[in-house]
Amino acid sequence: MRGIVLCLIGCLCMPGSHFRAQSSNGALIEQLFQEGEKALVQGRYDEAARAYEQLRQMDPKTAEIHGRLGLIYFQQRKFAEAVPALRQALKLKPSLPNTDSLLAMSLAELGRLTEALPGLQNGFRRSSDSALKRQLGLQLQRAYTGLQRDREAVEVALELTRLYPEDPEVLYHSGRIYGNYAYLAMRRLSQIAPDSVWLRQAAGDNYESQGRYELAIREYRAVLALDARRPGIHFRLGRVFLARSTHPDSQAEAMKEFEQELQIDPTNANAAYELAEIHRKSGNLDHARRLFETALSYYPEFEEALIGLGRVLIAQGKPERALPLLGQATSLNPSNEVTHYQLAQAHKALGHAAQQQKALAEFRRLRSQKAGSTKPERNVFLLSEATKQQLDQEATP
16 A cells, blocks of 8 residues: 555645745745655654645645545545545546546445446556556455456456466455466465465465364464454454354354454444344344444445344334335345345334335245245355345244
């Protein structure tokens, strides 16, 4: 990510004389500019943000200031703040270099994959900067996978491995996407980075996918021994503990891992969701509601979290608030039988007999279709990143 920062700093470069010419407060503006630039180059993003936020107040019509703020917020993982700053930069100066790519990556980090896709495609295709092109490719690969456009995801993965044949991160993600290519990619990874966290994480993923949970735990623990604050690893450990459900302490251990993940990365919507789902099933509805809302604040199109929050609201006697959430989940995935069943429950609580029957009819149709289907489950390329919502035992077709 550091290479991207240096690339975008160069593209958004502004001479100090620009600010002196724009305002009578030239000395103060020049000082803020120099402080902000120095802090940004040195990775002191909080200081850089403060300097550029002051500059924005003093000179709100300069596109480069908004672009700089967008870059700083992106580095701080404040993607919801980066998006409006970058949009304003492009509004003031549509030709501002690479700003549309940074906007697309920010949207992707928020889970707004459909909205992000054109910018990711254009940026990956035209970028001449190696670090930026690499990051755009990884984001594009993730977006295609999230949108279940598996063929295009594989094509991007192949292009990335061609461009970056010795990059451990690229090889790791490629190995997860095209299973038939995984062995060669992982062998290359072991050759060029035999002691890397990527190799240990790949081993953990492999063991997890095979259901060899004790070995997966060992490998994920080895990753943390190399990098104690590596994002995503406590989440994966939590998922392994959930999968190892026969162990008496599994749920308590899973909760501990998800909580640790949120301490490292509060934006991890999957960890917040898994923790919420444990609380929902345990009857801790208020706690579950807050965690589902946290997950959705970072990933508004998180289908499983929309369903989970809808179920909590129905259980709390607030079916009118559940309806729009379940409606959004249906729009994202019309073929999810769980969503239609929960819609029927919400309409039933509200006394909407016709809507209840319509939702139940669709639920029964999907249930029957699923029972007679021989097609494999989708997303065969990736490990599941979130526990799917399931029907309660009392639900009948």
